[in-house]
Amino acid sequence: xxxxxxxxxxxxxxxxxxxxxxxxxxxxxxxxxxxxxxxxxxxxxxxxxxxxxxxxxxxxxxxxxxxxxxxxxxxxxxxxxxxxxxxxxxxxxxxxxxxxxxxxxxxxxxxxxxxxxxxxxxxxxxxxxxxxxxxxxxxxxxxxxxxxxxxxxxxxxxxxxxxxxxxxxxxxxxxxxxxxxxxxxxxxxxxxxxxxxxxxxxxxxxxxxxxxxxxxxxxxxxxxxxxxxxxxxxxxxxxxxxxxxxxxxxxxxxxxxxxxxxxxxxxxxxxxxxx
Amino acid sequence: xxxxxxxxxxxxxxxxxxxxxxxxxxxxxxxxxxxxxxxxxxxxxxxxxxxxxxxxxxxxxxxxxxxxxxxxxxxxxxxxxxxxxxxxxxxxxxxxxxxxxxxxxxxxxxxxxxxxxxxxxxxxxxxxxxxxxxxxxxxxxxxxxxxxxxxxxxxxxxxxxxxxxxxxxxxxxxxxxxxxxxxxxxxxxxxxxxxxxxxxxxxxxxxxxxxxxxxxxxxxxxxxxxxxxxxxxxxxxxxxxxxxxxxxxxxxxxxxxxxxxxxxxxxxxxxxxxx
Numbered sequence: 001x002x003x004x005x006x007x008x009x010x011x012x013x014x015x016x017x018x019x020x021x022x023x024x025x026x027x028x029x030x031x032x033x034x035x036x037x038x039x040x041x042x043x044x045x046x047x048x049x050x051x052x053x054x055x056x057x058x059x060x061x062x063x064x065x066x067x068x069x070x071x072x073x074x075x076x077x078x079x080x081x082x083x084x085x086x087x088x089x090x091x092x093x094x095x096x097x098x099x100x101x102x103x104x105x106x107x108x109x110x111x112x113x114x115x116x117x118x119x120x121x122x123x124x125x126x127x128x129x130x131x132x133x134x135x136x137x138x139x140x141x142x143x144x145x146x147x148x149x150x151x152x153x154x155x156x157x158x159x160x161x162x163x164x165x166x167x168x169x170x171x172x173x174x175x176x177x178x179x180x181x182x183x184x185x186x187x188x189x190x191x192x193x194x195x196x197x198x199x200x201x202x203x204x205x206x207x208x209x210x211x212x213x214x215x216x217x218x219x220x221x222x223x224x225x226x227x228x229x230x231x232x233x234x235x236x237x238x239x240x241x242x243x244x245x246x247x248x249x250x251x252x253x254x255x256x257x258x259x260x261x262x263x264x265x266x267x268x269x270x271x272x273x274x275x
Numbered sequence: 276x277x278x279x280x281x282x283x284x285x286x287x288x289x290x291x292x293x294x295x296x297x298x299x300x301x302x303x304x305x306x307x308x309x310x311x312x313x314x315x316x317x318x319x320x321x322x323x324x325x326x327x328x329x330x331x332x333x334x335x336x337x338x339x340x341x342x343x344x345x346x347x348x349x350x351x352x353x354x355x356x357x358x359x360x361x362x363x364x365x366x367x368x369x370x371x372x373x374x375x376x377x378x379x380x381x382x383x384x385x386x387x388x389x390x391x392x393x394x395x396x397x398x399x400x401x402x403x404x405x406x407x408x409x410x411x412x413x414x415x416x417x418x419x420x421x422x423x424x425x426x427x428x429x430x431x432x433x434x435x436x437x438x439x440x441x442x443x444x445x446x447x448x449x450x451x452x453x454x455x456x457x458x459x460x461x462x463x464x465x466x467x468x469x470x471x472x473x474x475x476x477x478x479x480x481x482x483x484x485x486x487x488x489x490x491x492x493x494x495x496x497x498x499x500x501x502x503x504x505x506x507x508x509x510x511x512x513x514x515x516x517x518x519x520x521x522x523x524x525x526x527x528x529x530x531x532x533x534x535x536x537x538x539x540x541x542x543x544x545x546x547x548x549x550x
Binding site for chain 2: 011012013014015018019021022023025026027028029030038039063065069085087089090092093094096097100101103105106107108118120121122124125128132159160163164167208211212215253254255256259260263
């Protein structure tokens with residue numbers, strides 16, 4: 001038996017969706033049809049949302065769950081007339097916060113993800129361009145400017161990690177691919193020596209690596225299990241002997257990877273808010 | 276007068292931070308020192324967090340605000356002994372949800388951002404590679420595979436938009452830069468004709484564009500206000516006369532841009548969860 005779950009907001013719905021997902025994930029025996037309805041900023045749009053909610057209620061024969069960050073009172077009152085069960089994510093806490101802080105809230109719409117300021121834009125773009133230019137260790141002369149240098153064997157997730165660090169946090173992340181020559185000893189490649197404090201290693205399960213490489217170059221030695229296993233073992237030996245912090249990317253999401261790197265490297269994000 | 280604000284979680288803290296930012300943004304007359312403490316998964320780490328919270332309480336002479344998505348009861352009870360005021364973001368809603376749904380919750384840690392599945396990984400990487408290869412309209416032969424083709428003049432935000440669509444939603448986004456030749460008429464460039472349904476336009480305030488271009492090529496005609504204004508006017512004329520949906524990126528954040536594009540193009544995200 002399915003049930004509708006709606007994320008309702010005045011703006012992007014990022015907060016409503018993020019919180020809604022977290023809450024629904026605590027009820028993973030149930031099946032939900034999840035619908036994001038962002039930018040509900042007029043009575044007309046609120047009425048359209050009510051129609052969708054009521055249709056889901058009839059279709060599944062139960063009350064849809066509504067996860068709302070709606071601030072506008074008129075919009076909220078219209079939604080409350082629907083067949084859904086409302087969980088009012090912001091107001092539930094804003095009231096006690098007003099009491100605890102002894103001030104009134106701004107009661108204003110969509111404040112948290114709408115900061116398209118030039119300085120934020122510039123930080124993000126600079127970091128993004130940096131990552132794009134410094135992908136795959138070609139341009140060592142930019143390493144002094146790096147906030148962090150991500151190491152790993154080919155296809156272990158360096159590029160998405162660097163780009164996510166740039167887009168989410170405005171961090172300048174370069175990357176260096178460890179290839180066969182580098183893997184022959186447990187020493188650090190010479191070019192990396194001066195940047196020891198900036199290094200962070202990625203590793204991956206050999207079987208996952210084989211899958212990924214096979215997509216790219218089927219029937220190559222590069223994609224054979226034995227080669228993948230050899231490279232992963234060798235790279236982890238380097239990380240351990242050189243005391244480079246590292247992370248296995250196989251079972252964690254990209255959000256977890258970037259958060260762990262930020263945390264473990266002691267870097268400060270240059271940007272606030274989600275990418 | 277400042278006050279500490281802590282985002283506390285068993286895992287990445289993405290939900291706690293996102294909700295915490297939204298709530299704090301409703302109190303923008305006050306100043307908060309914001310600290311993310313993710314991965315609090317032991318009594319030891321909980322005690323370390325309590326020390327940080329109590330130190331902030333002494334430093335600022337007031338009670339820090341705690342935005343928690345902690346699930347583990349032992350950890351939560353330790354944190355509750357601190358000097359902070361606890362806003363329990365998940366449990367506040369999980370209890371009423373259990374009642375409304377008539378089932379018990381899983382009461383399990385960090386479910387919403389920990390899905391590092393191979394299929395999610397592959398979707399994201401394929402989309403990312405697609406965006407990287409198809410950046411700046413060089414390879415028209417890949418357009419049939421695009422979910423969406425982003426148009427815009429040079430430096431109007433096409434690349435970060437495409438990469439964010441890939442990383443956040445697993446969407447295959449190509450881009451096409453509209454250059455002087457294209458801007459001379461209000462017709463669509465011929466190569467884009469077959470893909471009319473996939474087009475989405477970006478525009479930008481001329482003054483913002485001038486700033487961005489100046490960073491890149493100071494003292495060039497390219498960065499002159501007049502040239503920027505000409506290009507922006509011309510590109511908007513094309514969007515309007517060709518009925519291409521478009522968005523001004525100047526005052527919105529990257530999260531808003533991607534959400535609006537998703538919404539307006541009717542595309543379905545291939546991935547769930549925040550990038």
